[in-house]
Structures are given as C-alpha cells and as structure tokens.
Amino acid sequence: MVSLLQSIDTGHEDMIHDAEVDYYGLRLATCSSDNSVKVYDIKNGNTLLDDLKGHFGPVWQVAWGHPKFGNLLASCSYDKKVIIWKETNGKWGKYYEYANHDSSVNSVQFAPAEFGLVLACGSSDGSISILSYIRENNTWDAKKIQNAHAIGCNAVCWSPAIYPEPAFDNNSEHTLKKMLVSGGCDNLVKIWKEEQDRWIEVCKLEVHSDWVRDVAWAPSAGLHRHIIASCSQDRRVIIWSSDDAITWNSTVLHTFDDVIWNVSWSLNGNILAVSGGDNKITLWKQSLEGNWQCISDVGKGSSQINN
Amino acid sequence: METDINTILIPSKLCNRAGVSLAWKPCNDLGIFAYERKHSGAQDKPSQYYPTSEASVFHVRQDVILFRPILRKLINESNGTFLNLQELLARKSTNTQEEMLNFSRQYRSIIRACLESLQEDIARSKSEADKDELQNYITIFYSIECIWHLCEILFIDSTPGNVVLPxxxxxxxxxxxxxxxxxxxxxxxxxxxxxxxxxxxxxxxxxxxxxxxxxxxxxxxxxxxxxxxxxxxxxxxxxxxxxxxxxxxxxxxxxxxxxxxxxxxxxxxxxxxxxxxxxxxxxxxxxxxxxxxxxxxxxxxxxxxxxxxxxxxxxxxxxxxxxxxxxxxxxxxxxxxxxxxxxxxxxxxxxxxEYDLLEVIKEIQKMSENGWFATHLANLLYHSGQLTVLEKDVDNFSAKALQEFLIVDYGTMLMGHKSLWQVGLSYLDHCSESGIHIIELLLPRVPVDNEYKAQKIIREAVKRELHHIAQFVCKVQGMKCVKRGRLGSALTWALKSQDSTLVSLLANRFLKDYAANGKLRNTDLLFNLGPTMLSSDRLIFLGKYYEFHKLYQDRQFQEAGKLLIKLLESKIIPKYFWYILLLETIPLLESEDIIFSSNDTYMIINFMEENQFDERIKDKLDVLRLATARNLSRAVLYESELN
Known part of the structure; x- marks a missing residue:
C-alpha cells in the first residue's frame, strides 16, 4: 500500500515545472513558470529556506549537486540561461551563470560525482553543453555539442559511473567514461561519449515516432549492463538495454492512453516512475522473468491525506 | 497491465486539471506535483492556471507496517535468526534437515511472540482505530504463522514414506x-x-x-x-x-x-x-x-x-x-x-x-507485511534445497536469483529507515550478485544526523571495503564543521577523507587565524599530526610551525632556531605568512647565546632585504636590521675564535 504523508505548499504562483530532492532527501527544490526557484527544508516542518530570483523566464528544471562539492543547485530556464547557485550560511547566491545558448534551456543535470563537478544541459537551439569546474583556477570550462537534435533537445541524462568490466579486455584502460543520453524533437534518443576532450555521438536510437520528451539512464546496481528509459509524445515508454552502450535493444514498456512526459528511476534503479498527460503516475518494476509490471499508480482526484 | 495494482489519489484539483509529475526522494518516497509539459518554444506567458494557490508537492510513501515500533522486535529477532542461518551455511557446505527445521521453528516462535505482544497491545489500547490497526496486523501475522507452519511440514520436515497426517x-x-x-x-x-x-x-x-x-x-x-x-x-x-x-x-x-x-x-x-x-x-x-x-x-x-x-x-x-x-x-x-x-x-x-512452491512464494509476496515473510521463507527453503529442485521443471528459473531478488527488496526497504538501515545492510550483504553495489548506492544516502552516526556509516563502509564512501562521508562531515566554524574537527575529518585540497584549505584557515590574532588553535591536534601531516604542503608547514612554537615555549632556543631557518629556506611558506616568520627571528637574534650562525644570519638578511618594501614589515625593518647586524658580528667573532 502507498499512502500520502503530507503536502508541501510551495507558494509558487504558477505551475511547478520540476521538483527535486537533495542527496539525503532533506531539502526540496522547486521551479516554476513564475520565474523563481524555491528551496524547502522538508525534514523540519517544510519551511521555505530561500526563494532564488535570477531567471527572467519560466524555470524548467533544477538539479542538485553532489554534497561532496558543497551545496550546489543548478537551474535552467526559458531565458536561455543556466544558473548554478551556491549556499553559504543558509543563503543561496549565484555562483556561476552560463548564457551561451540561443534558445530556451530545457534540461539540466549534474554528472555523477565520480566525474568531478560537471553538468550537462540541453537547449531548444538543438545543442547540448557540458560545463566542467576547473579547481585549479576556479573557472568553468564549457564544451558544446552543436546540432545534437534538430529543432531542439528536450532532455539530457548522465550515465552512472561504471568502470568497464575488466574480465573481457585486459588492454582496455580502466578509466571512467563520461556518457550522456539525450532526447529531442527529431524523435531520436542519442548516446554521447567523451573521447579525448571531445564529445562524439556513439549511437542514434530510432524507434519513437514523435518527440522524445524525457530520457533516464538507470542507476547501475553493479550489473555491467546499461538500461535507459525514454518516453515520447507517441504515448510510448521504451526501455533500452545494452551490454556495451553501443548496441541497444529496445522493449516497449507500455503504450499509454496519452502523451508521456516524464520517466525517472528510483535510487537503486529497481523502479521506474512514468507520468504523463493522463494525470497518472505509474510505477513499474522488472520481474525476475524480465517482464515489466505496473506495481502501483498514483492518480488525480480528491482523497484525504492520512497523517 | 495487471489488475491488482494499488492506486492512490492525490487530493488536488490542479493535478486533475493539468497533469502530474514526480520526484524521487531517497530511498523510495515520491514527491508528486501538478505538472504540464510546456513546449519550450512556446511564448513566455503565465499558464492558464495562473495565479494558483495550489502549487503543492505531495509527499507519497509506501506504507511500511514493519516500521511500526510494535513490530521492531520482529525485525530485529528475525534478523538475528537470518544471520545465524547464513553464518551456519558459510561454515559448512551441507546442512541437515534437523538444522533447517530448527531455524524454521525459531522463525515461527518469533512470529508467535509477535502475535502475543500484538494481543497484549490490543487489550491495552483505548482507541477504536488503534484496535482495528492492531487487529489487522494480527490477521496478517496469523496467516503468516499458519502458512509457515504448513510449509515447514510439507517442505522442510518431510517424514519417511511421505506420511503427513500426524x-x-x-x-x-x-x-x-x-x-x-x-x-x-x-x-x-x-x-x-x-x-x-x-x-x-x-x-x-x-x-x-x-x-x-x-x-x-x-x-x-x-x-x-x-x-x-x-x-x-x-x-x-x-x-x-x-x-x-x-x-x-x-x-x-x-x-x-x-x-x-x-x-x-x-x-x-x-x-x-x-x-x-x-x-x-x-x-x-x-x-x-x-x-x-x-x-x-x-x-x-x-x-x-x-x-x-x-x-x-x-x-x-x-x-x-x-x-x-x-x-x-x-x-x-x-x-x-x-x-x-x-x-x-x-x-x-x-x-x-499442491506442492506448487513458486505459486506459494508469488502469493505471499502480495501480503502486506512488506516482504518480511517471503524473504525469510524463501531464504530458508532455498537453503533446504527445496527451491533449487524446481529449476529442473521451470524454464529460466533460478532459485538463487529468486531468493536474492526478495532479499534485495527487503534490505533496500530497511535501508530507507532512519534506524533500521544497518539491519538492511546485513541483508544486502547476503546478495552475492548485486548486494554490495546497492550498498554502494544507498549507504552514502543515509542522512548523517550527528557525528556518532557518521562514525557508524564509516565503520560500515570500511567493513565492506568501500573506502571511497568512508572518505566521502568524512569529507561531508568536514565541510559541515567548516560551516559551523569548528576548524579542529573539520581538520580531523578532512585528514580522514584524504582530501588534500580540503586539508590545505583548513591549514590556511589556521595560519590566517594566527596571523590575525596571534593564537594557534587546536594545539593538541597539531601536536599529534604525525605522518598524516604529509597529506598537504600547507599542513606540513602548519605542523612544523607549531613545532617551532613548542620548542620556543620549552626554551629550547637552539632547536627552535634551526627549525626556523629550515622553514625560511623551504619553499612552502604561504605568501601571507613569511613576515611572521621573519619577526619570529628577532628574539632569537637578540638572545644571550648565539643561535644563528653567520650563514644563517646572511640568509635572514637576504630574506629581509628582498622584502624590504613590504608594508607589513616597514616599521619593524630598523629593529630587524639592528638585530641581524648585532648577531652577525657576534657570530663572526665566535666562528673566527673557533677556527
């Protein structure tokens, strides 16, 4: 059974576009069409910690940095900017602003901490930027993948930090490879890899028949196997799996009644949450036999909150 | 789609009108909010719902009855039995039916004790709602006891000749x-x-x-x-x-x-x-x-x-x-x-x-005690060999995978609880395939409320050779102490985390503090640095500088002087600190015994003249020149006498 514990009134004046909980699940960051980003303490009484003003357009997404790098939060907006915010003594201030996109920035995500302080963002101008913090001189280095998706990139997501399996190839270098998955208005899901300071396209996954709305690379629980979920305007959620991140198999998780907007994995990658235009969130789990089963759903309506 | 799925409704009209999206919260909680995917190329204008007072995030969680305090004993005792069983199996490869039967009975007596305490509670409780809740648990655990007992008879305690009636x-x-x-x-x-x-x-x-x-x-x-x-x-x-x-x-x-x-x-x-x-x-x-x-x-x-x-x-x-x-x-x-x-x-x-064991395990997973039953029973049946025999008849079935699948779920669930996470770890330890990797994902997410808990997490990480997680926890603790201004503790954590940048940062803070108000903090810590000092140049300098202070205080001026010269010669003096070192030479230059040789004094003079235009020593320059000149003459005379 699932139950509703509490509701947190964010006080945003318009629709919330994203809500993210920090590494330990103690704070919540939300962003909205009202141009603001808000941070709440959800451990002690859901108090508003700060209201971050700095964007001049709807804020689409927020992302928490790894606590190893201090308290960092990134947000991306319709105003073509990405802002990295830093908390000092309880107050959030602008730490870095990136304004090198020609159109709305739709998605932002920090890389796994193993890769250092790095973030990726995808924009409606079709490009993806990768920003890396250089500790030595306290600056940010930006690399851009031009024309990643025609008409626009809707979502980016990092691969978990997986060391290549040593048993197969003794000559391969045992270093972490930075990889990304992105989805766009060209109906494609693309996999990118950093190769000697450059980002190259590893493969292009063509199954969706309409805009890809969201992509999510599953956290790896030690299996040397990659799993990605993608969802699209074509009402389908596809699960992509691969052993080498080069050749991918696709399985349609389900064809829904309406457009699917978001997919996201639980912390250890065993549950996939799917949400969309049918006002429903469904939770999916892979059974031992490998089938995907819906285990729970959360819908619209007017039930009571059980305290 | 299966039909027996749980549905929960969110009490929000906005969710109903617009749509919903969600955020995961560690471990398996959800935050749900009204959401509408806007085309990023659309015009920037308020949504059709503006202004709204309903922009709420709803916190949704799986109901875990096992987290109720009344069932804590069940969790802990069954954990003990589970661990004993795994330990026994690790010690010897074969296990007798007798032993398995014994474990099965232990589990049943834990259920019985749980039922009894539930019954006592129901007698004590005053509110009807509490009574209903407890009655519900009693029904659940009664069923478990009944099924477990039957499974014990049929699968574990098989008698010769398949005689079953007694x-x-x-x-x-x-x-x-x-x-x-x-x-x-x-x-x-x-x-x-x-x-x-x-x-x-x-x-x-x-x-x-x-x-x-x-x-x-x-x-x-x-x-x-x-x-x-x-x-x-x-x-x-x-x-x-x-x-x-x-x-x-x-x-x-x-x-x-x-x-x-x-x-x-x-x-x-x-x-x-x-x-x-x-x-x-x-x-x-x-x-x-x-x-x-x-x-x-x-x-x-x-x-x-x-x-x-x-x-x-x-x-x-x-x-x-x-x-x-x-x-x-x-x-x-x-x-x-x-x-x-x-x-x-x-x-x-x-x-x-009907001896359909797979069906039994499938069905008991649907019971609402959060997998406790299925996990422990499947583990016991697996080790009794009862699950493995099914591999012959069922395609693609792996008994080991099944029981680990259950343990992973159970362990992960416990990891999400603020005081049961260690119990969760002990289950995940027994999943050969993925356990350690799940621990790697979940352990660093355990919220660190205090230093004691941090120590616990570190111990658990080190026990499993997850040193990077231990270091990560140390670093986060170090950062927390810095924020609270507790530099000594911060340095201790930073040293444990082996993060040289953080260590240098902290050593700098100590030195700057000293430069500002003339006091060295946390001298105990500095005194006991030992070889950990080597983790950063700045810390070496701090450590050595403290050593100089100590010698000076103990009136071992010769040794103090030698150390000071070494420090001046070294390339590790922070820019903001060299003038302090220079000033420290004055009393030694003026001391009764000759401490600096002529060569040492030349070095001090060079150092001083190189920096003579620096604001910070301007008004001390005369004193310094006089002291060095006097000491040089004394040293030259003394050295010529020796020759």
Whole structure:
C-alpha cells in the first residue's frame, strides 16, 4: 500500500515545472513558470529556506549537486540561461551563470560525482553543453555539442559511473567514461561519449515516432549492463538495454492512453516512475522473468491525506 | 497491465486539471506535483492556471507496517535468526534437515511472540482505530504463522514414506486450539454432569475431528451415564481404533485391512442399533464410519476447509501420502461449498498442499507485511534445497536469483529507515550478485544526523571495503564543521577523507587565524599530526610551525632556531605568512647565546632585504636590521675564535 504523508505548499504562483530532492532527501527544490526557484527544508516542518530570483523566464528544471562539492543547485530556464547557485550560511547566491545558448534551456543535470563537478544541459537551439569546474583556477570550462537534435533537445541524462568490466579486455584502460543520453524533437534518443576532450555521438536510437520528451539512464546496481528509459509524445515508454552502450535493444514498456512526459528511476534503479498527460503516475518494476509490471499508480482526484 | 495494482489519489484539483509529475526522494518516497509539459518554444506567458494557490508537492510513501515500533522486535529477532542461518551455511557446505527445521521453528516462535505482544497491545489500547490497526496486523501475522507452519511440514520436515497426517493434525490443533482448551478446562473442573455444559458434545466431536481420541474418551467417561452399555461400547470401540505409525513395522496394506475390519465392526454395531439410545453417541460412531449424513451434519463445526481436511483424512484416508494432499484439499473445499469463495490465505494453503512452491512464494509476496515473510521463507527453503529442485521443471528459473531478488527488496526497504538501515545492510550483504553495489548506492544516502552516526556509516563502509564512501562521508562531515566554524574537527575529518585540497584549505584557515590574532588553535591536534601531516604542503608547514612554537615555549632556543631557518629556506611558506616568520627571528637574534650562525644570519638578511618594501614589515625593518647586524658580528667573532 502507498499512502500520502503530507503536502508541501510551495507558494509558487504558477505551475511547478520540476521538483527535486537533495542527496539525503532533506531539502526540496522547486521551479516554476513564475520565474523563481524555491528551496524547502522538508525534514523540519517544510519551511521555505530561500526563494532564488535570477531567471527572467519560466524555470524548467533544477538539479542538485553532489554534497561532496558543497551545496550546489543548478537551474535552467526559458531565458536561455543556466544558473548554478551556491549556499553559504543558509543563503543561496549565484555562483556561476552560463548564457551561451540561443534558445530556451530545457534540461539540466549534474554528472555523477565520480566525474568531478560537471553538468550537462540541453537547449531548444538543438545543442547540448557540458560545463566542467576547473579547481585549479576556479573557472568553468564549457564544451558544446552543436546540432545534437534538430529543432531542439528536450532532455539530457548522465550515465552512472561504471568502470568497464575488466574480465573481457585486459588492454582496455580502466578509466571512467563520461556518457550522456539525450532526447529531442527529431524523435531520436542519442548516446554521447567523451573521447579525448571531445564529445562524439556513439549511437542514434530510432524507434519513437514523435518527440522524445524525457530520457533516464538507470542507476547501475553493479550489473555491467546499461538500461535507459525514454518516453515520447507517441504515448510510448521504451526501455533500452545494452551490454556495451553501443548496441541497444529496445522493449516497449507500455503504450499509454496519452502523451508521456516524464520517466525517472528510483535510487537503486529497481523502479521506474512514468507520468504523463493522463494525470497518472505509474510505477513499474522488472520481474525476475524480465517482464515489466505496473506495481502501483498514483492518480488525480480528491482523497484525504492520512497523517 | 495487471489488475491488482494499488492506486492512490492525490487530493488536488490542479493535478486533475493539468497533469502530474514526480520526484524521487531517497530511498523510495515520491514527491508528486501538478505538472504540464510546456513546449519550450512556446511564448513566455503565465499558464492558464495562473495565479494558483495550489502549487503543492505531495509527499507519497509506501506504507511500511514493519516500521511500526510494535513490530521492531520482529525485525530485529528475525534478523538475528537470518544471520545465524547464513553464518551456519558459510561454515559448512551441507546442512541437515534437523538444522533447517530448527531455524524454521525459531522463525515461527518469533512470529508467535509477535502475535502475543500484538494481543497484549490490543487489550491495552483505548482507541477504536488503534484496535482495528492492531487487529489487522494480527490477521496478517496469523496467516503468516499458519502458512509457515504448513510449509515447514510439507517442505522442510518431510517424514519417511511421505506420511503427513500426524503433522497435519498437529497443525490443525495448533491453529484451532479451542477444543483442547475446552477439554482441559472441563477435565480440571472435575464436575458432575459435565454433559450439561453446552460445549460438552461440540468439544468431544471437535476432539475426535482433530484425532484426539483419548481425550474424547476421557470426556465421555465424565458423562453421568458413562456406565451404561452404550457408553461402554463406544469406549471399547474407540480404544480399539488402529493407529497408523510408520515406525510400527506395519505396512500400509496391513494397516488398511485392520482399519476395514474395525470400521465394519462398528458399522454392524450401528446397524444393530447398539447406540440408538443415545443420539450423540450414534452420531459419533457414524462419523467414524464416514456416514455421509453424519458428516454433512457436523460440517457446521468447521470454520474452514483446512480444518475439515485433516479430520476427513483421519477417518477416510488415514494413510494418505503427502503428494495426494492437493486432491483431498480440493475435495474438502467442494464439501464446504467454497470453490468460488477462496480467500488469499486459502489460495496459498491450497498451493502449498499442491506442492506448487513458486505459486506459494508469488502469493505471499502480495501480503502486506512488506516482504518480511517471503524473504525469510524463501531464504530458508532455498537453503533446504527445496527451491533449487524446481529449476529442473521451470524454464529460466533460478532459485538463487529468486531468493536474492526478495532479499534485495527487503534490505533496500530497511535501508530507507532512519534506524533500521544497518539491519538492511546485513541483508544486502547476503546478495552475492548485486548486494554490495546497492550498498554502494544507498549507504552514502543515509542522512548523517550527528557525528556518532557518521562514525557508524564509516565503520560500515570500511567493513565492506568501500573506502571511497568512508572518505566521502568524512569529507561531508568536514565541510559541515567548516560551516559551523569548528576548524579542529573539520581538520580531523578532512585528514580522514584524504582530501588534500580540503586539508590545505583548513591549514590556511589556521595560519590566517594566527596571523590575525596571534593564537594557534587546536594545539593538541597539531601536536599529534604525525605522518598524516604529509597529506598537504600547507599542513606540513602548519605542523612544523607549531613545532617551532613548542620548542620556543620549552626554551629550547637552539632547536627552535634551526627549525626556523629550515622553514625560511623551504619553499612552502604561504605568501601571507613569511613576515611572521621573519619577526619570529628577532628574539632569537637578540638572545644571550648565539643561535644563528653567520650563514644563517646572511640568509635572514637576504630574506629581509628582498622584502624590504613590504608594508607589513616597514616599521619593524630598523629593529630587524639592528638585530641581524648585532648577531652577525657576534657570530663572526665566535666562528673566527673557533677556527
């Protein structure tokens, strides 16, 4: 059974576009069409910690940095900017602003901490930027993948930090490879890899028949196997799996009644949450036999909150 | 899509009008909010819902009854048993049925203790809602106990020759104890005319149904008419009932023959109207000879089909083999008219009697005790070899994978609890495939409320050789201390985290503090740095500088002077600190004994002249020049005398 514990009134004046909980699940960051980003303490009484003003357009997404790098939060907006915010003594201030996109920035995500302080963002101008913090001189280095998706990139997501399996190839270098998955208005899901300071396209996954709305690379629980979920305007959620991140198999998780907007994995990658235009969130789990089963759903309506 | 999925409704009109999206919260909680995907190329204008006062995030969590304090003992004790079992298996490759049976009984006694404490609580609780909740738990754990006991009989405690009836009777007596309890009470009372009690005959019939013939006879002897012919005859008949015992040396067919004779004998007595004088006695005897009318009359005594089953077998198929149970179970379900009314517990028990172990495990996963039952039972059955045998019959089935799948879920769930995360770890440790990697993902997410908990997490990480996680926790703790201005603790954590940048940052803070107010903090810590000092140049400098201070305080001026010269020569002086070192030379230059040689003094002079235009030493320059000149003359004279 699932139950509703509490509701947190964010006080945003318009629709919330994203809500993210920090590494330990103690704070919540939300962003909205009202141009603001808000941070709440959800451990002690859901108090508003700060209201971050700095964007001049709807804020689409927020992302928490790894606590190893201090308290960092990134947000991306319709105003073509990405802002990295830093908390000092309880107050959030602008730490870095990136304004090198020609159109709305739709998605932002920090890389796994193993890769250092790095973030990726995808924009409606079709490009993806990768920003890396250089500790030595306290600056940010930006690399851009031009024309990643025609008409626009809707979502980016990092691969978990997986060391290549040593048993197969003794000559391969045992270093972490930075990889990304992105989805766009060209109906494609693309996999990118950093190769000697450059980002190259590893493969292009063509199954969706309409805009890809969201992509999510599953956290790896030690299996040397990659799993990605993608969802699209074509009402389908596809699960992509691969052993080498080069050749991918696709399985349609389900064809829904309406457009699917978001997919996201639980912390250890065993549950996939799917949400969309049918006002429903469904939770999916892979059974031992490998089938995907819906285990729970959360819908619209007017039930009571059980305290 | 499966039909038996849980649905929860979010009480928000905005969610209903727009749509919903979600955020994960560690470990498996959800934050749900109204959401509408806007086309990023659309115009920047307020949404159609603006302004809204309903922009809320709803926190949704799986209901985990195991997290209720009343069930804490169950979790902890079963964890102990689980770990003991895994430890035993690690020590030896083979395990006896005896040992497995012992573990199974331990688990059952934990369930029993849990049921008892729930019952005590229900008696104490005042509110109706609490009572309902506790009653709900009792129902759940009663079912678990009942299923576990049956699985123990069928899968773990298999007796030679597949003889199952004695165990089944024991099972039914355990779960329907009222007849034995009533009988004990009545026999203890030692009252005249026991038959006047309304429960007298139902108890006797109940005892007969559970195979308690001797106690039934005992009760019959208390009847005021016990000396009449009919009663004596009944007692004689019951006394002569053949007992099937696999160890008696009697073969099944020989027993069968004896039984037939015995039944025929009673039937002839019934036909001769020997018991006709007494309705209840006649009913009893008719039950014994499987008279259909009699059986349909006593059906009302049975609460369920599985109470009827052992009774029916006792009289109809006393030598029943375990693999025939399924057929008879279905027969009893039909007899009770329950074919289409089977509840969840019925389904599981039937599946067990049909030896469909996979179905049992599948079904018990649906019970709402969050996987406790399925995890522990599957683990025990796996180690008894009962799951592995299924691999032959079922395609793509791996017994090991199944039981690990359950343990992963159970362990992950516990990891999400603020005080049960360590118990969760101990389960994940026993998943060879993915356990350690899941720990790697979840352990660093355990919120660190205080230093004590941080130490605990670090210990758990180090125990599993997850050093990077230990270092990560140290670093986060270090950062926290910096924020609170506790530099000493921060440095301790930073050193443990082996993060040289953070260490340097902190060493700088110490030195700058000293430069600003002339006090060195946390001298104990600095004194005991030892080899950890090497983790950063800045820390080496701090450590050495502290050493100089210490020597100076202890009036070991010669040594202090040597160290100071070494520091001045070294390339590790922070820019903001060199002038302090220079000033520290003044008292040593002016001391009675000659501390600096002429060479040392030249070096000090060079150093001073290089920086003569620096604001920070401007007004000390004269004093310094005088001191160095005086010391140089003393040193030169002294050195020339020596030569």
């Amino acid at each position: 165990h089944l009777l024991e099972w039914v007596r355990f779960h329907f104890p009222k007849y034995e309890r009533n009988a004990a009470e009545m026999l203890c009372e030692n009252q005249e005319e026991l038959e006047m009690k309304p429960e007298y005959w139902p108890t006797i019939i109940g005892l007969m149904m559970q195979g308690r013939v001797r106690i039934a006879r005992g009760l019959l002897k208390q009847h005021s008419a016990a000396d009449t012919r009919a009663f004596l005859l009944v007692d004689q008949c019951l006394k002569a009932m053949p007992q099937f015992d696999v160890y008696s040396g009697l073969s099944a067919s020989e027993f069968h023959l004896q039984w037939q004779h015995w039944v025929m004998d009673i039937q002839s007595k019934i036909d001769a109207k020997s018991f006709a004088s007494h309705k209840n006695l006649e009913l009893l005897m008719k039950i014994v000879v499987k008279d259909e009318l009699a059986w349909s009359e006593i059906k009302k005594h049975f609460e369920t089909w599985y109470e009827l089953l052992p009774a029916w077998l006792f009289y109809a198929e006393p030598s029943v083999k375990s693999y025939e149970l399924g057929t008879f179970a279905k027969y009893c379900i039909r007899q009770m008219g329950l074919e289409n009314k089977l509840k969840h517990l019925d389904t599981v028990l039937l599946a067990a009697m």
